[in-house]
Amino acid sequence: MKKLLTICILLLGISNLVMAQQAQPDKVAQVERGELKEAYASWWGFDAEDSTKALQAAVSSKVPKLIIDKMASPWILGKTLNLVSNQEIVFEEGVELLAKKGAFKGRSDALVKMALLENITLRGEGKGATLRMRKADYHTDEYEKAEWRHAINLQSSRNIKILNLSLVESGGDGIYLGIAKQGVIPTDILIKDVVCDGNNRQGISIIAGINVLIENTKLINTKGTAPEAGIDFEPNRNNEPIRNIVMRKCFLANNAGHGIHFWLGKMDASGSPLDVVIEDCVSQDAGQACFSLCVTNGHGKTLQGRVLVKNCIFENGQFPVRFRGTSHIGFKTTFENVVMKNMSQKNPQVSPIVIQGDSRDEEPSGNIHFQNVRLYDNMEREPLSVSPNGQVGGLDNISGSIICVTEKGEREFKLTNEWARANFPIRKLFTLTPYDMSGVKLVPLGDDQKMTDFSKIPLRHTGRYLLYANQGDEIRFTLNYGQLGRYQGKEAKVTCTLPSGKELTLEPVPFKTDKDYCLEKVPETGLYTVTVATGTNLNSMLRCNCPLFIEVSGRNTEFCTGRGDVFFYVPLKTPAFCVNFWGEGAEGLKVTIYDMNGKQIWQKDDISLIEQFHDEGELAQKGGVFRIHIEAPTHLATIEDYSLRIFGIPPYVGLAPNLLMKPEPQR
Numbered sequence: 001m002k003k004l005l006t007i008c009i010l011l012l013g014i015s016n017l018v019m020a021q022q023a024q025p026d027k028v029a030q031v032e033r034g035e036l037k038e039a040y041a042s043w044w045g046f047d048a049e050d051s052t053k054a055l056q057a058a059v060s061s062k063v064p065k066l067i068i069d070k071m072a073s074p075w076i077l078g079k080t081l082n083l084v085s086n087q088e089i090v091f092e093e094g095v096e097l098l099a100k101k102g103a104f105k106g107r108s109d110a111l112v113k114m115a116l117l118e119n120i121t122l123r124g125e126g127k128g129a130t131l132r133m134r135k136a137d138y139h140t141d142e143y144e145k146a147e148w149r150h151a152i153n154l155q156s157s158r159n160i161k162i163l164n165l166s167l168v169e170s171g172g173d174g175i176y177l178g179i180a181k182q183g184v185i186p187t188d189i190l191i192k193d194v195v196c197d198g199n200n201r202q203g204i205s206i207i208a209g210i211n212v213l214i215e216n217t218k219l220i221n222t223k224g225t226a227p228e229a230g231i232d233f234e235p236n237r238n239n240e241p242i243r244n245i246v247m248r249k250c251f252l253a254n255n256a257g258h259g260i261h262f263w264l265g266k267m268d269a270s271g272s273p274l275d276v277v278i279e280d281c282v283s284q285d286a287g288q289a290c291f292s293l294c295v296t297n298g299h300g301k302t303l304q305g306r307v308l309v310k311n312c313i314f315e316n317g318q319f320p321v322r323f324r325g326t327s328h329i330g331f332k333t334t335f336e337n338v339v340m341k342n343m344s345q346k347n348p349q350v351s352p353i354v355i356q357g358d359s360r361d362e363e364p365s366g367n368i369h370f371q372n373v374r375l376y377d378n379m380e381r382e383p384l385s386v387s388p389n390g391q392v393g394g395l396d397n398i399s400g401s402i403i404c405v406t407e408k409g410e411r412e413f414k415l416t417n418e419w420a421r422a423n424f425p426i427r428k429l430f431t432l433t434p435y436d437m438s439g440v441k442l443v444p445l446g447d448d449q450k451m452t453d454f455s456k457i458p459l460r461h462t463g464r465y466l467l468y469a470n471q472g473d474e475i476r477f478t479l480n481y482g483q484l485g486r487y488q489g490k491e492a493k494v495t496c497t498l499p500s501g502k503e504l505t506l507e508p509v510p511f512k513t514d515k516d517y518c519l520e521k522v523p524e525t526g527l528y529t530v531t532v533a534t535g536t537n538l539n540s541m542l543r544c545n546c547p548l549f550i551e552v553s554g555r556n557t558e559f560c561t562g563r564g565d566v567f568f569y570v571p572l573k574t575p576a577f578c579v580n581f582w583g584e585g586a587e588g589l590k591v592t593i594y595d596m597n598g599k600q601i602w603q604k605d606d607i608s609l610i611e612q613f614h615d616e617g618e619l620a621q622k623g624g625v626f627r628i629h630i631e632a633p634t635h636l637a638t639i640e641d642y643s644l645r646i647f648g649i650p651p652y653v654g655l656a657p658n659l660l661m662k663p664e665p666q667r
Contacts, residue, residue, distance in 0.1 A: 021046035021071070023054070031063050038065040046071055050100060052078040059084060067092065068129075074098035080153075083114040091165065093126030099133040104171065107146035110153035111170065115180040117157045124164035128193070131167050135200050135224060138171035147201045147225045148172045155180035158187040166195040174199045174219070178207040179240060185210050191217055200224035203255070204231045208240035219252045219259075228257030230283065233276065238268045243305075245276045252283040252290075259283030259290040259317070264303065267295075273305030274331045282313045290314035290343065293333060295325035305331040313339045320344035324356040328366030328397040335369070335400075341376040351385035352377055353402070357393060364393040364426045370400030370415060377406050383413050386424050394426035430578050430614040432647035434553055442527070442650070442661040444468060444547045445569060445625075451476065451545040454655035455564020457630070458482055458538035459550070459557065460641065465530045466652070468547040468661060475519040475528060476545045481509040482538035484560060484640075492534045499526030506530075514542060547659045552644055553651035559642050563631050566653040568646060569660050570623040577648035578614030579628070581607050588636035596624030606633045607642070620648075625657050 023045035030036045031043070039061065045054040048071075055075055058066055059082070067090045068075065074096035081097070083089075091097075099111055111133055114120055131151050138149060149171025154160060155178045167174035174196030177186045189212040196203035196219045203219030206212065219230035227234075230252035233242050242264075252259040260283055267274065283290040291314055293307060314321060320343050326333060343352035352375055357365045365386070375383050383404045386395055398420050402413045458480075469475050481492040491508035496519065498504070509515045509532060522528065532539045538560055541548065550557060550566075570577055581591050581604070588608040595601050602613040632639040644653070654660040 028061070031061050037063065038067065039063040041066060041068045041075070042071070046075070048073045049076060050078050051075045052081075052100075056081060059087070059089070062087060064088065065090065068095050068097075070094050074132075076100050077111060078103040080110050081112045083112065083117060083120055085117045086119045088121040088123065091122070091124045091129030093124070093128065095124070095129040097129075097131045101134060101137065102142070104133070104138070104149055105143060107144055108148040108153075110148075110150040110172070110176075112151065113153040113155075114157050114160065115153075115155040116184065119159045120157070121161040122152075122163065122165060123161070128164045128166055128195075131165060133168070133170040135169040135171055135198065138200070139224065146171065148176075149200070150174070150176040151196075151199065152176070154178070154186055154189070156184035156186060160186070160188070161190045161192075162194055163190070164193040166197060167199065168195075168197050170199045172200055173202040173205045175204045176207070177205065177209050177212070179236070182239070185241060187211055189213070191215070193217065195220070197221050198223070202227065202229050202232045203252070206231070206233045206242060206245065207236055208242065209245055210241060210243045212245045214245075214247045215249055217250045219250065219255065221254050223256040226257060227261060227263070228255060228287065229261040230255045230259045230286075232258075232261045232263065234261075234263040235266050235271065238266050238270050240266075241271050242267070243273065243275045247276070247278045248280055250281045252281070252286075254285045256287040258288045258292040258319075259286040259314070260292070261289075262293040262307070264295045267303050269302035269304070272303055274303055274307065275305050277308045277310065278312060279308075279310040280312065282315070283317075284313070284315040286317045286319070288317070289319040289322050290317035290340075292319070292322045293324065293326065294322070295327070295330070303330050307331065307333045308336065309334065309338055310336045311338075313341070314343065315341040316345065317343045318346040320350055320352050320354040322354050322356060323365070323368055326355075326365055326367060328364040328395075330367055333368045334371065335373050336371040338373045339376070340373070342378050343375075348379055348381065351382050353384040354387055355384070355395065356387040364396040364424075366395055366397040366420065368398050370402055373400065374403045374405060377404065380406055380408065384415070395420040395424035396426055429580075429610070429612050430576075432576060432578055434647055435650055437650065440650070441664040442468065443664045445660040445662050446658060448658040449546060450658070451543060452656045452659060453543045454541060455562065455566075456480070456540050456542065457562035457564055457566060457655065458540045458560050460484065460538055460560040461533075461535065461558060463532045463534070463539040463541070464551065464557075465541050466549055466551065467528045467530060467544065468526070469522050469528060471523060471525045472521050473546065475522055476517065477530070477548075478514055478516050478542040478544075479509050479530075479532055480514045480540040480542050481511055481532070481534055482540060483512055484537050487536045489535065489537050492532050492539060494530065494532045497529040497531070499524045499528065509539070511537075541655060544655075544659065547654075547661045548656075549652035549654045549661060551652055552646050557643065559644070561640055563639065564629075566628050566630070566655060567657050567660055568626050568628070568649070568653050569662050570620060570626060570649050571663055572621075572623040574620040574623055574649055576614065576616035576620050577646070578612055580610055580612050580645045580647075582610040582643055583608040583633075583636070584641040586637040587640035587642065588633040589639045589642045590631045590633050592629040594627040594629070595619060596622070596626065606636050608636060625660060627657070628653070
């Protein structure tokens with residue numbers, strides 16, 4: 001009986017040791033006094049149910065070297081572990097950091113986070129350690145849907161090393177490189193011997209980075225929330241650079257989206273030079289493309305630099321290897337010593353390699369070069385094609401050849417500028433530089449200002465409406481938050497930015513509702529910017545009592561579904577101006593333009609690819625108010641997403657002729 005009691009006591013002691021470990025305050029005190037430069041996390045305690053407090057205290061001690069020791073069970077974290085600068089964290093072999101079940105309810109709750117820090121190393125010993133979240137739980141009704149519950153969230157930090165770790169089943173990315181403070185870019189980052197497995201959105205996302213090396217890393221089994229890529233290069237703003245990034249000896253497989261994905265839609269010349277080298281990598285079994293490079297915003301011609309893909313293998317991609325929106329005078333893309341096998345398996349009618357333009361392209365696609373590229377295909381088809389949209393601006397600045405291998409043998413497919421121009425001729429558009437608004441003051445065109453109803457011309461995603469008022473005036477307007485298709489919503493955030501830059505939060509617009517606003521006795525004279533954010537849905541300015549316009553200088557103003565009239569003003573003795581219109585695929589529009597006397601001067605139907613009206617003669621010289629009438633196309637499927645862009649004159653359209661503005665005459 002005594003023997004049995006002794007065994008029970010021993011087992012109870014072992015159980016208690018597994019469930020919790022007593023802290024060692026004497027050791028902790030030595031660390032706090034700076035006497036010890038190396039410490040074990042268990043000195044701060046261990047609780048198998050939740051070690052968040054102890055582990056955060058260990059990190060926050062700022063001990064130069066912190067060893068997270070192997071316990072009998074995982075280190076459970078109930079909330080984000082926030083790192084500190086100038087610290088090496090060593091994970092003993094087999095250590096697991098595990099997200100607590102039912103925790104991480106915040107949309108951006110990462111397992112580990114570093115922001116505005118420097119000189120940090122995360123290193124697994126031996127066969128490595130694991131940082132694991134609970135992706136499946138985050139897709140249940142207990143959690144608000146989100147894509148930012150990353151395993152490691154690295155923002156605006158420098159000299160960071162992530163070594164020999166497995167980052168598994170996060171609710172976002174395995175590793176996210178982003179921005180915590182504008183202008184502070186993640187710099188000098190080493191990711192080596194890492195496995196990103198089964199993450200929700202991406203294996204790795206690079207929103208911005210300078211001097212980044214990713215080596216001997218596996219990016220596999222990404223699935224859950226689009227884009228679901230192995231790695232995604234996707235800046236959120238034009239001033240977020242992707243520079244001196246090297247990806248070497250990496251393996252990407254079984255990702256639901258693309259293997260290697262570039263989405264550079266927000267980049268322009270301010271992000272130059274783009275500089276990415278991908279070498280000795282394998283990308284295979286991609287649910288979409290093994291490699292996809294997209295620009296799509298017309299900035300491709302200004303974004304300079306290179307993307308070099310060297311000594312790589314791409315195999316078994318459901319979609320073709322894709323280049324979209326890459327300009328013939330933009331950054332250079334080179335495939336050197338690349339082997340491709342069985343691309344575009346989902347659609348045998350599509351070539352394994354596709355160069356795709358965009359409906360808004362004003363320049364030819366191109367600056368793509370192939371050197372010693374071999375393509376193995378399990379069906380007979382053309383190895384490379386240029387999609388119908390790719391013919392918008394044509395194709396130019398292309399070189400090299402592709403050795404195609406099929407059951408019928410080998411053949412060489414040569415790419416030359418002569419071939420490109422003969423098959424995809426360059427389309428010339430009248431080009432003007434954007435109107436220089438620096439130092440220009442806009443004033444009301446006339447005194448006939450009254451509450452005016454407008455054609456319903458919705459904007460998609462974010463609407464920015466510029467309203468002019470004098471100090472002491474009353475601004476009144478009505479906004480609509482509309483539905484597109486089956487997209488749902490609750491309410492749209494509305495803000496008003498004063499001429500001085502101060503921002504006011506206005507009441508939101510309920511979904512599928514009109515809302516009236518009144519700003520009494522405004523405090524300043526100048527332009528008030530009303531911004532309404534409706535996501536994938538629509539917003540419209542329905543009526544207003546003061547001069548109002550929408551800026552159309554860039555590519556970010558997207559019109560959608562509206563039929564009716566907008567107006568623009570041409571100053572007297574303008575040398576030349578042009579207006580560009582484009583739709584999106586089968587989503588097109590019909591446009592008619594009338595001069596200041598109501599005479600029709602231009603009409604174009606079924607606009608999908610970019611079309612242009614321009615004048616450098618009498619109309620430009622006389623100036624005045626012009627009307628654009630927008631309606632549904634005759635033959636295309638529908639009027640939905642469409643855009644317009646103005647050059648040579650102030651880049652604005654108004655919703656009523658009596659509420660237009662003009663540049664104040666120079667004295």
